[in-house]
Amino acid sequence: xxxxxxxxxxxxxxxxxxxxxxxxxxxxxxxxxxxxxxxxxxxxxxxxxxxxxxxxxxxxxxxxxxxxxxxxxxxxxxxxxxxxxxxxxxxxxxxxxxxxxxxxxxxxxxxxxxxxxxxxxxxxxxxxxxxxxxxxxxxxxxxxxxxxxxxxxxxxxxxxxxxxxxxxxxxxxxxx
Numbered sequence: 001x002x003x004x005x006x007x008x009x010x011x012x013x014x015x016x017x018x019x020x021x022x023x024x025x026x027x028x029x030x031x032x033x034x035x036x037x038x039x040x041x042x043x044x045x046x047x048x049x050x051x052x053x054x055x056x057x058x059x060x061x062x063x064x065x066x067x068x069x070x071x072x073x074x075x076x077x078x079x080x081x082x083x084x085x086x087x088x089x090x091x092x093x094x095x096x097x098x099x100x101x102x103x104x105x106x107x108x109x110x111x112x113x114x115x116x117x118x119x120x121x122x123x124x125x126x127x128x129x130x131x132x133x134x135x136x137x138x139x140x141x142x143x144x145x146x147x148x149x150x151x152x153x154x155x156x157x158x159x160x161x162x163x164x165x166x167x168x169x170x171x172x173x174x175x176x
Contacts, residue, residue, distance in 0.1 A: 005165070008165060009165050011074060012161050012164055012165060015070060015071070015074050015075075015161065016158060016161050016162075018070055019067050019070060019071075019154070019158065022063050022064075022066050022067045022070070023063075023067070023154060025059070025063045026060055026063045026064060028059075029056045029057075029059040029060035029063060030056070030060065030143075030147060032052055032053075032055065032056035032059075033053065033056040033057065033060065033140055033143060033144070035052065036049050036050075036052045036053035036056055036136075036140065037053070037137075037140050037144070039052075040053065040133065040136070040137055040140070045133040047131070050131040050133060050136050051131065053131075053136045053139075053140055054123050054131055054136060057116065057119055057120065057123070057136075057139050057140065057143060058119075058120050058123045058124065060116075060143060060147075061113070061116045061117060061119070061120040062120060064113070064150065065086065065089065065117075067104075067154065068089050068090070068092075068093045068104065068105075069089065071093065071104055071157075072089060072092060072093070075101055076092065076097075076101070078092075080092060086117055086121075087114060087117065090105070090110050090113055090114060090117070091110065093105045094106065094107045094109075094110050101160075102156070102157065102160050104153065104154070104157050105150065105153050106149065106153055108149065109146050109149050109150055109153070112142050112145065112146045113146065113150075115139070115142055116139065116142060116143060116146070119135075119139045
């Protein structure tokens with residue numbers, strides 16, 4: 001194995017590991033989202049449950065965006081900049097580069113993810129607001145309607161990384 005192949009394998013293995021850590025965080029956020037969803041049916045709505053739901057939504061989207069940024073930086077060599085970079089990153093990750101790189105996300109999830117991004121932006125920049133139970137419930141429903149398709153897409157992308165030459169443990173790369 002040449003030095004270039006070894007370096008590529010190490011970079012892809014590192015990327016896989018970082019994405020796996022991000023995905024574990026995504027699952028923790030989903031656990032909180034499930035708990036919040038189960039408790040939101042009560043009346044009156046508990047502000048702590050609304051806060052848990054909002055934090056879960058914020059955390060999940062932020063974690064997904066971290067995955068997308070890692071891929072953009074490592075494989076595309078370019079993360080969008082400017083005031084619309086978050087939305088441009090979604091678009092970038094839904095485009096296949098023929099014979100080089102598959103789309104990370106299917107186009108079908110871009111619109112719902114853009115709505116979750118908008119909520120994340122609102123929540124991140126809102127101070128002293130009262131969370132609206134209906135809006136939170138709507139965003140949770142959107143997350144639950146989207147998460148499985150995103151998970152499948154990330155699994156498919158992980159399989160691409162494996163096929164691209166990643167070994168499970170880069171310490172066991174051949175010396176030749």
